[in-house]
Structure formats: structure tokens, C-alpha cells
Amino acid sequence: MLDSVSILDGNQFVVSNRQGDLDAAPDRTHGLFLDDTRFLSRWVLTINGVRPTVLSVDETAYYQVQHFLALATGTTYIDSHVTVIRRRAVGGGFRETLSVINHDAAAIDLDIRIEAESDFADLFEIKNKSVKKQGTISRRVDRDGELTLAYEREGFRRGTCILSSSPAEINETGLRFRVHLEPQALWSTELEVRATGRPSAISANQVDLRPPPICNQTPHMAEDLKRWLSDAPKLTTSWPPLPAIYGRSLVDLAALRFRSGVIPGALPAAGLPWFMAIFGRDSLITSFQALPFAPELAHTTLSSLALLQSRKDEPFRDAEPGKILHELRLGELTAFEQSPHSPYYGSADATPLFLILLEEYERWTGDRALLRSLEREARAAVRWIDKYGDGDGDGYIEYERRNPAGLENQCWKDSWDAIVFADGSMSSTPRATCELQGYAYDAKLRTARLARDVWGDAAWADVLEKQAALLKKRFNEDFWVAERGFFALGLDGQKRKIDSLTSNIGHLLWSGIVDDDKAQACAEHLMSDALFSGWGVRTMAASEGGYNPIGYHVGTVWPHDNSIIAWGLRRYGFREEAARISQAMLEAAQIFGNHLPEAFAGYGREETKFPVEYPTACMPQAWAAGTPLLLLRTMLGIESDGSRLLTDPAVPEAIGQITLLDIPGPWGRGDAFGRARTSQ
Amino acid sequence: MLKVGDKPVGALEIDSDGATSVVADTSGAAATITVNSEDTLTGLLRGHLPPIVMELRGRTRIAGDARFALQVLYGLQAGSPWAATAESRGA
Numbered sequence: 001m002l003d004s005v006s007i008l009d010g011n012q013f014v015v016s017n018r019q020g021d022l023d024a025a026p027d028r029t030h031g032l033f034l035d036d037t038r039f040l041s042r043w044v045l046t047i048n049g050v051r052p053t054v055l056s057v058d059e060t061a062y063y064q065v066q067h068f069l070a071l072a073t074g075t076t077y078i079d080s081h082v083t084v085i086r087r088r089a090v091g092g093g094f095r096e097t098l099s100v101i102n103h104d105a106a107a108i109d110l111d112i113r114i115e116a117e118s119d120f121a122d123l124f125e126i127k128n129k130s131v132k133k134q135g136t137i138s139r140r141v142d143r144d145g146e147l148t149l150a151y152e153r154e155g156f157r158r159g160t161c162i163l164s165s166s167p168a169e170i171n172e173t174g175l176r177f178r179v180h181l182e183p184q185a186l187w188s189t190e191l192e193v194r195a196t197g198r199p200s201a202i203s204a205n206q207v208d209l210r211p212p213p214i215c216n217q218t219p220h221m222a223e224d225l226k227r228w229l230s231d232a233p234k235l236t237t238s239w240p241p242l243p244a245i246y247g248r249s250l251v252d253l254a255a256l257r258f259r260s261g262v263i264p265g266a267l268p269a270a271g272l273p274w275f276m277a278i279f280g281r282d283s284l285i286t287s288f289q290a291l292p293f294a295p296e297l298a299h300t301t302l303s304s305l306a307l308l309q310s311r312k313d314e315p316f317r318d319a320e321p322g323k324i325l326h327e328l329r330l331g332e333l334t335a336f337e338q339s340p341h342s343p344y345y346g347s348a349d350a351t352p353l354f355l356i357l358l359e360e361y362e363r364w365t366g367d368r369a370l371l372r373s374l375e376r377e378a379r380a381a382v383r384w385i386d387k388y389g390d391g392d393g394d395g396y397i398e399y400e401r402r403n404p405a406g407l408e409n410q411c412w413k414d415s416w417d418a419i420v421f422a423d424g425s426m427s428s429t430p431r432a433t434c435e436l437q438g439y440a441y442d443a444k445l446r447t448a449r450l451a452r453d454v455w456g457d458a459a460w461a462d463v464l465e466k467q468a469a470l471l472k473k474r475f476n477e478d479f480w481v482a483e484r485g486f487f488a489l490g491l492d493g494q495k496r497k498i499d500s501l502t503s504n505i506g507h508l509l510w511s512g513i514v515d516d517d518k519a520q521a522c523a524e525h526l527m528s529d530a531l532f533s534g535w536g537v538r539t540m541a542a543s544e545g546g547y548n549p550i551g552y553h554v555g556t557v558w559p560h561d562n563s564i565i566a567w568g569l570r571r572y573g574f575r576e577e578a579a580r581i582s583q584a585m586l587e588a589a590q591i592f593g594n595h596l597p598e599a600f601a602g603y604g605r606e607e608t609k610f611p612v613e614y615p616t617a618c619m620p621q622a623w624a625a626g627t628p629l630l631l632l633r634t635m636l637g638i639e640s641d642g643s644r645l646l647t648d649p650a651v652p653e654a655i656g657q658i659t660l661l662d663i664p665g666p667w668g669r670g671d672a673f674g675r676a677r678t679s680q
Numbered sequence: 681m682l683k684v685g686d687k688p689v690g691a692l693e694i695d696s697d698g699a700t701s702v703v704a705d706t707s708g709a710a711a712t713i714t715v716n717s718e719d720t721l722t723g724l725l726r727g728h729l730p731p732i733v734m735e736l737r738g739r740t741r742i743a744g745d746a747r748f749a750l751q752v753l754y755g756l757q758a759g760s761p762w763a764a765t766a767e768s769r770g771a
Binding site: 155157262263308309311321334335336337342 | 716730732733736737747754755759
């Protein structure tokens, strides 16, 4: 992805090379994508049989890009008299303005061709590098000069329509323009590529694959982005890089807004390119991070996940009543149940996180109408925690997939090798990872508050609080690795403590499940050389047998993980430690071009002057984009008590001072100010 | 309202207590669920067919209040008055 250019808007995106060509191959994830389907796999421009040379790429906004090209005559020295500019904006497909300018003193004749093709691959087929279509792909040129690429498999129909504003010779392989250009003359055409998402197949004979024309959506999207940014709190600071990082976070979150068309509003899609879909965990955590900045994300996330909450016990989808979804996909493999993502429920943490966000949302917005409408779903979620989440009745949430093709690990560290012992050996299932118990504890306390304050059920609140207290007591006994002074990563299927030192202990601080007398040890471990790389807390300590600085969940640094850890440290009074993590993360963001990737390598800061990229990290990625927001909240210590904005700043010395104006909440708009207490 | 192809077949009436029945009067329906066949219709009413899969495969089409329609379809999955009948018939 390093040499690719992406533009996106929610679940639709275009990935090209720097020339603007879409030239998909197993090692190149190029294409026009919508609803987990690739609608265009080839879109290659040649002029007189030559691909123009790229001069520069101007990524003007997340939804549009300009490629400046030249028709080169040499291989080392480019002596060109022809400029080619491709301006492209995504939206319902994409619209491209192709311009060619002749700078020569003589007229020229150009043969401009665009090859177009679609494989209609499901995103999972692309990810697995195995595109095997069971349906039929067809190509058709209409009388009105429109090229339609279509795919059909039973009732699953998708289509791509291509048309040009300038006269073109169109055949089934693409478009051709024969252009005569006088000296200093400009030729230009508007190209529209329209993707049809989910056309109805109810009356097959009447199906029209042609979607409505794409209006020029750029002004609308520009206006929408402007409104999004103007609604967010205003930041001023004495640390120059911070405004750009903050602004980039807001823009990345805007880019990732996913609109389902069923629930009004938008929720965060997880990340480009593989996770442009609704993910329970990712959407919930991102919405949590963004609450003081963009509370509308949480509203849509909660409403959408409640609507799709499982009502059934279905092993194929790893679903049980009350469970919040892991992932919803809309591609062909989902449609024919070759994958279980309709939705897939293989996530043990999304359900308690749903309850956590529900309470946090109410406290930050005062929106009790939504809470009242979701009482039934909240009760079902609590029942899931007690009944299905704790399958063996030991009082802890544990997971084990029932679909053999499902996720082996159903916590946030969901790669297959993430949950291992200190010696690197594999743990058995079912696994009860520690942070799940922390989330369950927090969820029950928060739900108790809602039961008492919003739903008027004090008796239930009492029960929930007693359950939470018992869980905390037992957890601090059963998960504590006394000889090393930290909490086990989890309990395995034989109830053995999975004794690796990991970042998960930071999530325990966030949840509040840690006894006060154990918090100091957790904080010291988190800031130790084994866990803290200098750029952030590693997912697994360098001292452990399973550690790998470039292992997805066993040594890399994840920004969202660090934002939660920093907040957890603040919660237990470790202000300086939280500030240190915040500063390191923001410094990393500055180096990564003012935004954070999904993850980066766990090499120590003394080894590298810059954080090392993790090769397949998503960027933008929702909870990485949300990280600077939660770090700002941490540094300023901003909190809502339901009616007032509270602040308790602990700003790093290097950052100096931060002012955040117009923070939304039940109070209307409020301000927060914090400055570092310089050491003498 | 429920339609098979272009033909209205009735409306699902849902009481405030969640009781569900099919009635002939389709006026005032908040949403219309159009299905491609009677099999799809009975499968949905019995809570046996996954609503999103049906929609992706073009076997259902929802118009009107899509959120409400999905709530109804998922509600039928939780407990359909016709599910037991289906099971006793081996459906």
C-alpha cells in the first residue's frame, strides 16, 4: 500500500497507483470498492500507447485527489510537452476529470485510451488472493454510449456503468479518444464510473443496473467536511504539531464515516482498506474516544449495533441472544453464506463495550430518549454476559469459536498467536482474557447507574453492583501472577494463568477492576523497558517468549491501546505516566504525517529515531484516528458528571499548554484549559 | 405490508406487547417488505432466514421505514409465532 493512493468516503473507496491507474493484481489491492465488492479492477490510461509518467500527486481531500502526469519521451530525463491531469472524486463510484494540455509549438494528435474491467471480487477473495467467481461477468455497450460491466449470481447483481462527457469510441474493453490538439490547447473530458450497490432482483426482468447519474458530489462533501470540522471543539496549544494532528484525526474520522442508509447518521468504519465495514468493537471504542468531540458517532453506533444485536443462537455466526456483532459484510461471500459475516458475532468484548459506551454516551449528552429506547437491548446484553459469555459458569467471560472458520481469538488481540504463555507456548481454549473481565466489571457498574437513574430499576442496580463487586474480588485473586507482580493475560481452557506480560493490564486500569494495592505494580510494568518502547506501550513485553516487535499483537505498538492505557493510568492517579505515553504517541503521530497508523513496530526508541512502520497497518484506521482525541481528554483530564464539564489537567512539559474550546455536553458548550507544571 | 413479487399478501400487525399477526388490511403500513417467493416469505415469518442474506441475494426488498422493517424481521428471529408450527412440520 506504500505506493498507492486512496480516496474514500465511508464504505466506498478507490485505491490506485500514483499515476491514477487501477491495475489490480494479487499483490496490488487496486480498485473501486463499495459494500465489500470491487466494482472496477482495471482503469488504465495510455496516450499513444504509453502510460504517462507521474510528476506529483495532490491529495487535496480524503475524497478527492489530483494526479499530475507528463507524457514522457525519455527514460531518465523527462522531456515532455504534454501535461496530463487526472482529478478524481469518490462518491457512488467516482468522477474523473481527465485533462491534456499541449505545450508544444506544433499541433499534436493523440490516441487516448482507458482500459476498463471489473472482476467484481469480494474483499475477502482479494485478501486471500483467490478470486474465483461462481457467477457471470458480462460487458455491454448501450446505444447511448455507456459501457456497463455487470455481475450476476442468482439474485446477487452488481454493476459498473462508465460514460464520458466527450465523444468516445467505446467498446467492451474501454474507451478511446482521438484528439487533435493545437499548440497550447487543452482537451478535457468528464468520466463517470457508477457503482450499483444492491440492485433489487425481485423482478429480474425489470432490473436496471444503471444507477442514477452521479451529481458532482464534491461541493456537498466539502460542505459536509467543513460542517464536521466546525462542529468540533477548537484547539489551541503551545506545541506546534498538535493542531495538525488534531485536525488530521477529525478529518480521518470524517473519511471513515459509514452510512448504512437504515439508521440515520454515520458510524465509524474500522479502517482502510480491509476493514471498511461495521465492526462492533472498533466502532464502539472509536465512538468512546470521540465522545467529547463528535458525540453523534456514538448515537449511530449504539443504534446500529442494537438493531443488529443477535436474537438467535447460531453456531455458524458465533451468535447468541444478546450478543453485539463483531463484523458485518455485504459482499458476495456473505450473501451466499460462504462466510458468516451477515453479521458475524465472534467477539467477546463488543457486548460489554456496548454497555460501557451506552452509559458514557448518556453522561456526555444527557440523551435519555436513546437510553430509554435501548433498555431492552441493554438487558439482553447483560444476560449475554452472565449466560452465554460465561459458558462454564465460573463467573468469567470466556470465548471459544463454534464455527471452525471463525476467529480463534475473540478479544481485540484476535490473531491466532496472540494469547500465549510467558514461554511462548500456546494456551488452550476456551480463553478468558483479563480485559474481558475488566470490561464486564465496568459494564455492570455503569449499567447499574443507568438502571437506577434512567430506567428506574433500583433492585436491578443493586444486583449488578453486587455482581461487579464479587467479580472484582475474585478477579484480583484468580488472575494475579504474584511471583511477577502483574495480572495474567487470561485463564486458558484448563484454568491455567496465561502468564505473559502484556498491555492488557492497562485496559484493566481503564476499567477500574484493579485493586488499589496492585495498581502501582501495573503502572511500573507498563512503563518498564520491557513494555514501553519509548514510542508507546507494546502489546507484549520484550521479555516474553512470544514477543515479536513486528508481530501483529505480540510486540507491536497499537495507538488505540495506548490511549486506553493512558486513560487507565490517569484513573489510578498516575498522571506523569499517562502524560509520558500521550507525548510519545503524539510525537509518533507527527512523524507519521500527523496521523497514527493502526499499529507500528515495537522496536525501542533507542534503536530508531523514528517509529518503524508495520507493513500492512491500516491507515486511516478509526481507533487510531480516535487516539489523539482520547489523549487530549487524558491530558486535560476532562470528564462529565452528567451536568458539568470537569477538568483536571496533567499536560506534559514538552507540550506546555492546551486549550480546548466549545466541548459539547449537557452543559451546552464548555471550555478546558491545561498547562504543564514545569519542574524546577 | 408484505408483498410477494408485485402482489400484496397482507400486513404484519404488531401490538404494543409484541404480539404479531398477519392481517388483510395493509393500509397505514410503516414499511413494505417485498419478497421473491412464498418460500422466502414463510422463512422470514418463521424467523429461519437471515434478513441481511436475503436482502443481499435480492430475495427481499424493503421500502419505507427500513429500520422498523429490520427490527420486525430480527424480532421474528427472537420468537416467531409461526416458528413452532414450522418445526413441527419439519420445515
